[in-house]
Amino acid sequence: AQSVSQHNHHVILSEAASLELGCNYSYGGTVNLFWYVQYPGQHLQLLLKYFSGDPLVKGIKGFEAEFIKSKFSFNLRKPSVQWSDTAEYFCAVRTSGTYKYIFGTGTRLKVLA
């Protein structure tokens, strides 16, 4: 069965530090990839998505992610985090032949001011 792994469950960074959150999926076919963010008390919101083309995708608020097909990975990066980036981040995959989005367990990011 398809699955999504997020290896970092909790990350604590100081402001201006660089961020990289890992996401790996298990599926050999065509995938659509997403990163969602959930700020405290708010609903899930899309950060960025990859469907095809340039494997380096840019999202909102300075986030980017790189799709590496050979590694089945879609890691999220930000060069310099801000206190307002404190949130939970979810990687999600949709595989061909299904309508559902499969989510990872999430990474809680805390940015210290």
Next chain:
Amino acid sequence: DTGVSQDPRHKITKRGQNVTFRCDPISEHNRLYWYRQTLGQGPEFLTYFQNEAQLEKSRLLSDRFSAERPKGSFSTLEIQRTEQGDSAMYLCASSLVAGEVAFFGQGTRLTVV
């Protein structure tokens, strides 16, 4: 607010009671999803509608769970004979095209006592 709307936001019920939740998707979105999220986990897929047709259903959805979308607009999720293990956040999402970005509501938090 023209986002996905869910009602109620919170529900506390006694074990064995039936509960029903409502989801109003973004108006032009004909795809609708139900997810369940428990503490420390990512959203788990429950079911998917395209217009009024229920096209995909998770094995997680036991026979106590039923979802409808009678006119292809709002949807309801009913849980019969609730159990303590049903306590979770129930999320609804909608999208314009299958596999494209899903927009999430704020969820209904169910507590079964």
